[in-house]
Amino acid sequence: NAGVTQTPKFRILKIGQSMTLQCAQDMNHNYMYWYRQDPGMGLKLIYYSVGAGITDKGEVPNGYNVSRSTTEDFPLRLELAAPSQTSVYFCASSRRAGQGHYGYTFGSGTRLTVV
Amino acid sequence: AQSVSQHNHHVILSEAASLELGCNYSYGGTVNLFWYVQYPGQHLQLLLKYFSGDPLVKGIKGFEAEFIKSKFSFNLRKPSVQWSDTAEYFCAVNAGSGAGSYQLTFGKGTKLSVIP
Numbered sequence A: 001n002a003g004v005t006q007t008p009k010f011r012i013l014k015i016g017q018s019m020t021l022q023c024a025q026d027m028n029h030n031y032m033y034w035y036r037q038d039p040g041m042g043l044k045l046i047y048y049s050v051g052a053g054i055t056d057k058g059e060v061p062n063g064y065n066v067s068r069s070t071t072e073d074f075p076l077r078l079e080l081a082a083p084s085q086t087s088v089y090f091c092a093s094s095r096r097a098g099q100g101h102y103g104y105t106f107g108s109g110t111r112l113t114v115v
Numbered sequence B: 001a002q003s004v005s006q007h008n009h010h011v012i013l014s015e016a017a018s019l020e021l022g023c024n025y026s027y028g029g030t031v032n033l034f035w036y037v038q039y040p041g042q043h044l045q046l047l048l049k050y051f052s053g054d055p056l057v058k059g060i061k062g063f064e065a066e067f068i069k070s071k072f073s074f075n076l077r078k079p080s081v082q083w084s085d086t087a088e089y090f091c092a093v094n095a096g097s098g099a100g101s102y103q104l105t106f107g108k109g110t111k112l113s114v115i116p
Helices: none
Strands: A004-007 A010-013 A019-025 A031-038 A042-051 A054-057 A064-066 A076-078 A087-094 A110-114 B010-014 B019-021 B031-038 B045-050 B056-058 B064-068 B073-078 B087-095 B110-115
Touching: A004 A087, A019 A031, A019 A087, A019 A110, A042 A064, B010 B019, B019 B110, B031 B064, B031 B073, B045 B056, B045 B064, B045 B073, B073 B087
Parallel strands: A010 A110, B010 B110
Antiparallel strands: A004 A019, A019 A076, A031 A042, A031 A087, A042 A054, A064 A076, A087 A110, B019 B073, B031 B045, B031 B087, B056 B064, B064 B073, B087 B110
16 A cells, blocks of 8 residues: 555664664655654654755754655664653655645654663 | 644543634744544544635544634534544644745644543
C-alpha cells in the first residue's frame, strides 16, 4: 500500500548510544518532516526537507540530524541518546498544489525510550 | 509565526452527546486548516480539511468543522458521538503562501473520552 513507512516501531536505547530512525514514502512527495510527540505537548517539528539534498531545522533540532539523498527516504539520526529524547517520533510527507496544502500523510511512528 | 490553540485538554462525553472542540489560530493571511485524529496507539489520520469556499467542511465519520474567519476559529463538531470516537484530536494550520508555508503547525491536542 502507498504511504509512509517507519522503522523500527519500538526501540530502547541506552544513554549515549546512537541510532537511525528510518522513513520512506512511495507517493513521490517532495516534502518530508520529522516530528516528536510528547504527552500534552502536541507535535513538535524536528527537521524537514523540501526535496532531495535540501533539509532544514524545525523547532526542536538539537540532538538530531537528517539527510535526504533521495526523494523517497528521510532518515533521522540520534547521535548521543539522552533521556530527554524519549518520545514518539512521526515521519510525514506532503505535496503541495498551487491552490493549497493537502495535508500530511503520517507514518505509524517509532516509540523510543532512552534509559 | 503561526500558532494554534486548542482550549480543551480533555473532554469526557456520554455516547450520543454532541461534540464541539475549539480551535483558534493566530495567522492573519490565507490559511489551510486541518483536523487530525489519533486513535490510541496509532498515527495521526486526516479527518477533514479546509482550503477555500464553503466554510462548513464535512469530513469522515460524521465530523464537520466550521471556519469563521472573523474569529480565527475552526471548531470541530459531531452531532452524536460514539464510543469509537475516543481518541485525541489535533487542529493544524498552514499559512497559504510564502516561504516555509508547507509546514503544518499543530495544536497541543484534545483528548476525547466517550463513555458507553
